Amino acid sequence: MHGHDVGVWVCEGSGFALSPVLFMQAVCPEPAPRLLLVKWKSAAVPPRPFRKEGALPLIYSECGRLPPWPYHLHLFAPQAPVAHTIEQTSSLHEWSWTVPVIGIILIFNEKYDRPPSVLSFNRLLNRSQSPKPNTPLAWVQAHHLPYVIAALGYDEATTSVEQFRSQHNLAADIPVLPGPALIDARPRNQDTQSSMFSSVFEHQKLAVDQEYARAVLAGLLKQIERER
Numbered sequence: 001m002h003g004h005d006v007g008v009w010v011c012e013g014s015g016f017a018l019s020p021v022l023f024m025q026a027v028c029p030e031p032a033p034r035l036l037l038v039k040w041k042s043a044a045v046p047p048r049p050f051r052k053e054g055a056l057p058l059i060y061s062e063c064g065r066l067p068p069w070p071y072h073l074h075l076f077a078p079q080a081p082v083a084h085t086i087e088q089t090s091s092l093h094e095w096s097w098t099v100p101v102i103g104i105i106l107i108f109n110e111k112y113d114r115p116p117s118v119l120s121f122n123r124l125l126n127r128s129q130s131p132k133p134n135t136p137l138a139w140v141q142a143h144h145l146p147y148v149i150a151a152l153g154y155d156e157a158t159t160s161v162e163q164f165r166s167q168h169n170l171a172a173d174i175p176v177l178p179g180p181a182l183i184d185a186r187p188r189n190q191d192t193q194s195s196m197f198s199s200v201f202e203h204q205k206l207a208v209d210q211e212y213a214r215a216v217l218a219g220l221l222k223q224i225e226r227e228r
Helices: 019-027 080-089 121-126 136-142 158-168 198-204 210-226
Strands: 005-012 034-039 055-065 072-078 101-109 147-152 176-179
Touching: 005 019, 005 080, 005 136, 019 055, 019 072, 019 101, 019 210, 055 080, 072 080, 101 136, 101 210, 147 210, 158 176, 176 210
Parallel strands: 005 072, 005 101, 101 147, 147 176
Antiparallel strands: 034 055, 055 072
């Protein structure tokens, strides 16, 4: 611990599960993201998918002090197989964090972000009464934590942002930060075994723009300060 350690949850809104880890790698490539288990703390029995271990499997990145953040920053993201499950079964408050989680970054990818059709299976499910939110955005909003939306691949033009806000029914005070789409990562002269995720990312040659990722973090900090 470093005196003012805080955590940020990074999650995906449009279904491309690699985005949170690619975001982590853009913000702080060293040390590489690693696996982490966070224990269940609620008095209730853990949701069935987590009952055996009593823990939530995460991807974790310790970023340290990143200006303009006045804190020692830790990033958390759900492992791809359980991302949907945690959003349907539990909240962040039911897990034991070593640092307080003070904000959320929700990533949307224009390439994968499509509104459901009128007769889609998801919309039929949404009509049923469920105790848990049924979209990543609803799950994020239910936490009442400061959050920003990273809109990858969306044009900075006002009309594009307005269409995005309308599609997701976003209030005007929710920061939507349009930015470049996932880019092809050029081969680098580095040991391919340096990261447990490197083979996956090198195969797809995907990356989040580093300057944009830092701008998203700065936007979240502003939102946190605004909501204090």
